[in-house]
Amino acid sequence: MNRASTAIDNLGRSVLRNVEEMGRILLLFISVLSWMIRPPLKLRLIFKQMEFVGVKSIFVVVLTGIFTGMVMALQGYHGFRMFSAESLVGSTVALGMTRELGPVLTSLMVTARAGSAMAAELGTMRVTEQIDALSVMAANPVKHLIVPRVIAGVLMVPVLTIVADFVGILGGYFVGVPVLGINSGIFVKNITRYVDLDDIYNGLIKAAIFGLILSLIGCYKGFNTSGGAEGVGKATTEAVVLASISILISDYFLTAIMF
Amino acid sequence: MIKIVDLHKSFGKQKVLDGVNLEIEEGKTTVIIGRSGGGKSVLLKHIIRLLKPDSGHVLVDGTDITKLNDKDLNEIRKKFGVLFQGAALFDSMTVGENVAFPLKEQTKMKDSEIRKIVADRLRAVGLTGIEEKMPSELSGGMRKRVGLARAIAMHPEIVLFDEPTTGLDPIMTEAIDNLIIDTQKNFNLTSIVISHDVESIFKVGHKIAMLHEGKIVEYGTPEEIRESRNPVLVQFLSGSTEGPIKII
Amino acid sequence: MFSISSEAKVGLFVLVGLIILGYMSFRVGEYGFGLKKGYLVSAVFDNVAGLEKDASVQIAGVEVGRVEDIRLEDGKALVTMRIIPDVKLARDVTALIKTHGILGEKYVEIVPGSEWETYLEEGERITSVERQADIDRLLAQIGAIADDVKVVTTSLSNVLGGEEGEESLKSIVRNMRDMAESMNRIVEQNDEKFSTMLTSLRNASVQMEKTFSSLNEITAGINKGEGTIGRLVKDESTIDKLNKTLASLQQITDKINEGRGTFGKLIHDEETADNLNETLSGINRYVTKAEQFRTFLSYRGEYLFDTSDAKSYLELKIQPKEDKFYILGIVADPRGRRTVKDTTTGGVTTRTEEWERDKVLFNVEIAKRWKDVVLRGGLLESTGGVGIDYFAFNDRLQFTFEAFDFDTDRDPHLKAYAEYRLFKHLYLSAGWDDFLSDEGNESPFVGISVRFEDEDLKYLLTSAPIPRD
Numbered sequence: 001m002n003r004a005s006t007a008i009d010n011l012g013r014s015v016l017r018n019v020e021e022m023g024r025i026l027l028l029f030i031s032v033l034s035w036m037i038r039p040p041l042k043l044r045l046i047f048k049q050m051e052f053v054g055v056k057s058i059f060v061v062v063l064t065g066i067f068t069g070m071v072m073a074l075q076g077y078h079g080f081r082m083f084s085a086e087s088l089v090g091s092t093v094a095l096g097m098t099r100e101l102g103p104v105l106t107s108l109m110v111t112a113r114a115g116s117a118m119a120a121e122l123g124t125m126r127v128t129e130q131i132d133a134l135s136v137m138a139a140n141p142v143k144h145l146i147v148p149r150v151i152a153g154v155l156m157v158p159v160l161t162i163v164a165d166f167v168g169i170l171g172g173y174f175v176g177v178p179v180l181g182i183n184s185g186i187f188v189k190n191i192t193r194y195v196d197l198d199d200i201y202n203g204l205i206k207a208a209i210f211g212l213i214l215s216l217i218g219c220y221k222g223f224n225t226s227g228g229a230e231g232v233g234k235a236t237t238e239a240v241v242l243a244s245i246s247i248l249i250s251d252y253f254l255t256a257i258m259f
Numbered sequence: 260m261i262k263i264v265d266l267h268k269s270f271g272k273q274k275v276l277d278g279v280n281l282e283i284e285e286g287k288t289t290v291i292i293g294r295s296g297g298g299k300s301v302l303l304k305h306i307i308r309l310l311k312p313d314s315g316h317v318l319v320d321g322t323d324i325t326k327l328n329d330k331d332l333n334e335i336r337k338k339f340g341v342l343f344q345g346a347a348l349f350d351s352m353t354v355g356e357n358v359a360f361p362l363k364e365q366t367k368m369k370d371s372e373i374r375k376i377v378a379d380r381l382r383a384v385g386l387t388g389i390e391e392k393m394p395s396e397l398s399g400g401m402r403k404r405v406g407l408a409r410a411i412a413m414h415p416e417i418v419l420f421d422e423p424t425t426g427l428d429p430i431m432t433e434a435i436d437n438l439i440i441d442t443q444k445n446f447n448l449t450s451i452v453i454s455h456d457v458e459s460i461f462k463v464g465h466k467i468a469m470l471h472e473g474k475i476v477e478y479g480t481p482e483e484i485r486e487s488r489n490p491v492l493v494q495f496l497s498g499s500t501e502g503p504i505k506i507i
Numbered sequence: 508m509f510s511i512s513s514e515a516k517v518g519l520f521v522l523v524g525l526i527i528l529g530y531m532s533f534r535v536g537e538y539g540f541g542l543k544k545g546y547l548v549s550a551v552f553d554n555v556a557g558l559e560k561d562a563s564v565q566i567a568g569v570e571v572g573r574v575e576d577i578r579l580e581d582g583k584a585l586v587t588m589r590i591i592p593d594v595k596l597a598r599d600v601t602a603l604i605k606t607h608g609i610l611g612e613k614y615v616e617i618v619p620g621s622e623w624e625t626y627l628e629e630g631e632r633i634t635s636v637e638r639q640a641d642i643d644r645l646l647a648q649i650g651a652i653a654d655d656v657k658v659v660t661t662s663l664s665n666v667l668g669g670e671e672g673e674e675s676l677k678s679i680v681r682n683m684r685d686m687a688e689s690m691n692r693i694v695e696q697n698d699e700k701f702s703t704m705l706t707s708l709r710n711a712s713v714q715m716e717k718t719f720s721s722l723n724e725i726t727a728g729i730n731k732g733e734g735t736i737g738r739l740v741k742d743e744s745t746i747d748k749l750n751k752t753l754a755s756l757q758q759i760t761d762k763i764n765e766g767r768g769t770f771g772k773l774i775h776d777e778e779t780a781d782n783l784n785e786t787l788s789g790i791n792r793y794v795t796k797a798e799q800f801r802t803f804l805s806y807r808g809e810y811l812f813d814t815s816d817a818k819s820y821l822e823l824k825i826q827p828k829e830d831k832f833y834i835l836g837i838v839a840d841p842r843g844r845r846t847v848k849d850t851t852t853g854g855v856t857t858r859t860e861e862w863e864r865d866k867v868l869f870n871v872e873i874a875k876r877w878k879d880v881v882l883r884g885g886l887l888e889s890t891g892g893v894g895i896d897y898f899a900f901n902d903r904l905q906f907t908f909e910a911f912d913f914d915t916d917r918d919p920h921l922k923a924y925a926e927y928r929l930f931k932h933l934y935l936s937a938g939w940d941d942f943l944s945d946e947g948n949e950s951p952f953v954g955i956s957v958r959f960e961d962e963d964l965k966y967l968l969t970s971a972p973i974p975r976d
Contacts, residue, residue, distance in 0.1 A: 040952070051516050129345060136309070137361040138365055140329075162527050182492075191534075199535075
């Protein structure tokens with residue numbers, strides 16, 4: 001009896017904690033929005049973050065995209081061959097990339113690369129009192145640190161996603177046509193036939209939302225770091241875990257709404 | 260100048276400040292001493308409202324800063340300069356950019372003017388011509404001095420020093436102490452220094468306050484403090500393990 | 508070292524991304540651009556199993572459109588298709604559903620018609636629909652054929668199977684061999700007789716030839732008008748008579764066609780046809796109206812946290828059309844309504860504010876629905892106001908925002924809430940009432956409501972005469 005009540009107690013506490021955290025992230029989002037519309041925007045800081053989140057993630061995103069497309073083509077081929085429908089491999093790869101894998105894998109990669117870096121960077125700034133120093137010098141830390149990162153996330157993840165979509169389809173093509181011997185004309189024709197503009201655009205909207213999620217959570221975790229170097233490590237891990245989970249869960253709901 | 264009235268603050272169940280009352284005199288250096296983790300830094304953060312108290316007031320020139328909105332708070336903060344414990348230089352900026360930061364944020368000065376002030380402040384702390392270095396290339400003592408240069412860049416009225424000599428060798432400690440005294444005189448500052456370095460305390464302080472268990476237990480000139488019979492002070496100054504201060 | 512600024516790198520990267528996006532959009536949207544502007548035609552099929560929205564519409568294997576929508580109409584499938592504008596469909600085209608390969612997806616094939624004077628216009632219907640030997644039917648037929656084959660083979664195996672059959676087979680073979688042997692013998696023995704037989708056969712055929720040639724001569728005689736038959740056939744007057752008979756027949760049908768004579772008039776009178784059409788459409792309209800006409804009764808109770816009181820709504824929703832409805836309701840609000848009274852006594856105006864607590868408030872609204880959004884307006888809680896509802900998850904979840912009680916001396920009454928259908932007739936809601944209130948009236952609330960369709964009320968209302976629209 002006692003143990004049961006303790007368990008319920010703990011469960012309740014953890015639910016409360018999570019709800020509270022969600023609320024804090026939402027409040028942070030609102031304050032980011034309110035600072036975003038207050039000029040002057042720190043353009044130099046935004047571009048610096050865009051370079052970090054976007055340009056420097058190209059390599060890892062292209063690599064992920066190409067191999068995902070290749071694997072999908074290979075797997076799809078073995079499945080479709082049973083029904084003599086190998087010609088559908090191209091459209092499967094293209095639909096899979098544009099709708100789901102492009103946005104999700106890109107944002108997961110960016111989470112691992114840039115989201116974690118955001119948490120670590122802001123976490124370090126927090127524990128070395130650099131964030132306090134900003135406040136003291138009448139420079140709002142949300143405006144200086146978080147707004148550029150969130151803007152960079154929202155703008156860059158979709159651009160990375162379109163690159164991932166494209167190289168993924170390209171990867172599928174290189175496996176499908178020369179290696180597996182699917183007719184190249186049919187491969188391309190089926191892609192253009194089954195993939196809609198909406199598939200691509202909805203995928204990009206998803207990517208923008210994921211970009212928001214990963215940058216916001218990365219910044220939130222970093223911003224609220226406490227406890228020295230260990231705290232920074234913890235914040236980084238938590239940021240990656242929470243952002244990845246949030247991306248996957250929100251992906252389900254976004255898919256349910258969009259398609 | 261600064262008046263702290265019945266300040267309370269607890270984190271969770273732990274009471275850190277339990278009714279602090281303290282008046283800081285203008286144009287003097289006040290040293291707040293106490294054990295590590297005894298709430299000195301917390302008290303300091305309340306003075307510039309990096310933390311909000313549970314109850315109590317902090318009056319700066321008669322204004323209660325615990326109730327200000329962001330805009331008015333920023334105005335008050337312009338009177339302050341802060342030297343943080345680890346100097347808190349921005350890693351992503353050069354030394355020059357660090358010192359120039361408050362000037363760029365809060366004033367509309369031209370770049371050439373800013374450069375002049377930066378050079379001047381760096382000279383004041385004895386570091387000429389290191390504007391292009393990154394903070395990671397500097398030693399601990401140099402970082403502290405750059406931090407001080409940044410703190411006085413805006414020519415503030417009040418400068419807060421959070422453990423300025425912690426982690427420095429005796430020679431550098433001596434140098435920093437001298438720097439605190441010099442800048443206080445040259446810029447006619449009201450300084451608040453937090454420290455537990457007994458030698459420095461008596462050297463730089465015009466007034467000394469002892470914070471113990473969330474309260475100011477003793478306040479006076481260095482002479483008064485030295486002769487105080489308060490067992491807490493006696494134990495703290497002698498560095499004894501026996502006494503009212505418990506070692507946990 | 509030469510270094511590129513982050514602005515330039517980011518700009519270049521975004522440019523590359525936009526180029527890729529543009530390229531992909533262009534490739535994917537080849538039809539997309541034309542299609543968005545295309546026109547809609549529809550067709551009714553018995554069965555469209557496997558046909559999806561956005562499936563291809565083709566003529567001779569060339570894509571000319573997409574399936575826009577599939578809906579049920581009178582137990583059949585109404586398929587709406589969007590056709591690209593530069594493709595014109597003749598009025599007598601035939602639509603049929605086909606399959607790509609054995610497992611491929613379904614698409615609509617349009618077989619061009621022959622009437623090229625008029626074309627199908629936006630919203631018109633393809634009347635000719637054909638059932639295609641789809642894979643299901645093909646398989647069923649193959650199955651039937653296989654059954655037949657099986658019956659045959661079964662009887663065969665009954666005949667041939669077993670020792671008895673084998674024995675009889677053997678004896679047949681033996682008999683055949685014996686027969687062949689004796690035939691051989693006969694031929695050998697009667698060699699001479701055979702050759703005389705062949706000779707007489709040849710002579711007979713020569714005779715036949717002669718007979719045919721004399722027959723030929725007789726028919727030639729008839730042709731020339733010789734002999735009795737010949738004269739009859741060749742007589743001009745006979746032909747004339749026949750021609751006249753045919754001509755009068757032609758006249759009669761012409762008259763009918765022109766609308767002369769009783770029968771002709773009946774068939775040709777436009778009024779008759781109009782009358783008939785109108786009668787039919789009138790019946791149609793009435794029936795659909797009664798079908799569409801729906802009425803709902805609902806009760807909703809809202810528990811307001813701040814005043815610890817409940818607000819009640821009793822509403823009747825009358826829905827004459829699927830996308831249009833009226834709401835009549837009464838509201839009991841425990842907080843009451845504030846009324847301001849200005850009384851002037853001796854030049855001094857005093858303003859008194861009163862809270863009427865027992866007053867019943869009225870909702871009278873007209874609402875129109877577009878897809879998932881309902882806009883409504885009218886009287887809300889006895890004051891002018893508007894509301895908007897958004898439906899999600901097949902109408903299970905409803906988000907509502909209402910604004911009313913616009914008054915110059917206070918903030919309008921705003922209310923926002925979400926309602927979720929828990930069971931068939933039971934709804935739960937939560938929201939925030941009067942959240943702009945400057946009178947301390949704002950309160951979060953949770954509510955429960957019961958809503959059901961009232962069939963009796965519907966017939967009561969539809970039996971009353973309905974004005975024609």
